[in-house]
Amino acid sequence: MNLAPEGYPFVAGLALMAMATWIAAIAGFGGGVTLVIAALFTALTIFNLWFFRDPKRLHPTGAGLVLAPAEGRVIDISEVGEPSFVGKARKISIFLSIFDVHIQRAPVEGVVNHREYRPGAYKVAWADKASEENEQASIGITTEMGNVLVRQIAGLVARRIITYPSEGDRLERGQRIGLIRFGSRVDLFLPLDWEIICSVGDRTRVGSSVLARHPVEAVR
Numbered sequence: 001m002n003l004a005p006e007g008y009p010f011v012a013g014l015a016l017m018a019m020a021t022w023i024a025a026i027a028g029f030g031g032g033v034t035l036v037i038a039a040l041f042t043a044l045t046i047f048n049l050w051f052f053r054d055p056k057r058l059h060p061t062g063a064g065l066v067l068a069p070a071e072g073r074v075i076d077i078s079e080v081g082e083p084s085f086v087g088k089a090r091k092i093s094i095f096l097s098i099f100d101v102h103i104q105r106a107p108v109e110g111v112v113n114h115r116e117y118r119p120g121a122y123k124v125a126w127a128d129k130a131s132e133e134n135e136q137a138s139i140g141i142t143t144e145m146g147n148v149l150v151r152q153i154a155g156l157v158a159r160r161i162i163t164y165p166s167e168g169d170r171l172e173r174g175q176r177i178g179l180i181r182f183g184s185r186v187d188l189f190l191p192l193d194w195e196i197i198c199s200v201g202d203r204t205r206v207g208s209s210v211l212a213r214h215p216v217e218a219v220r
Contacts, residue, residue, distance in 0.1 A: 004053075004102075010048045011045060018042045022038045050099075058208060059208065064216035066190065066214065067108075067211065069206065070100075070104050080189070085114045085149045086140070086146075093187050094185065094186045094187075101206055103178075108173055109172050110141040112142075112165045114149070117136075136152060137152045139177060145214040146214070148188070152180050161178070161180050164178050194214045195213045195214075196212050198211045
């Protein structure tokens with residue numbers, strides 16, 4: 001199991017604290033309180049190892065497939081206006097609990113022609129207004145068949161959005177594009193003529209589940 005680089009400081013720091021408190025407990029310092037603290041640091045170390053996991057995934061290679069940019073549960077599919085990059089679009093919203101993989105991946109291949117960060121609130125990520133009011137970062141990807149936008153949205157607990165690509169970068173489908181720490185939401189905006197093949201309530205696997213398909217016949 002790979003670990004996201006952003007997780008190393010958390011895991012290393014907590015592991016050192018766990019080791020120090022276990023040594024103190026074994027040596028008899030602090031009695032039962034030290035044992036409780038040592039167990040707590042151990043549990044937090046294990047949790048952070050789990051949270052920052054970055055599992056290898058097989059990426060479907062079929063033409064026109066749009067992969068899940070995030071791991072979690074589809075909570076909304078709706079037609080919206082996305083004025084910053086896509087225009088009229090179909091939005092697929094994915095809610096990530098603290099137990100889901102929090103690495104995000106590119107749903108399509110293309111060139112990053114838009115990047116925007118916007119500070120905001122930290123409301124629960126499954127709320128409708130989270131897409132508009134919460135802290136967020138957006139990546140716009142230009143493909144041969146239209147523009148796609150991935151929006152990372154902070155949640156109630158999340159306090160840090162990390163986005164890897166810069167404008168002008170070329171992305172491969174399934175490539176890592178960022179991470180949100182501790183509970184969040186990802187919105188995917190697609191052109192209206194792309195076929196949606198997922199439903200509200202579906203569980204997604206980042207970089208592996210297929211959410212939509214663009215009309216590849218038009219490219220030929």
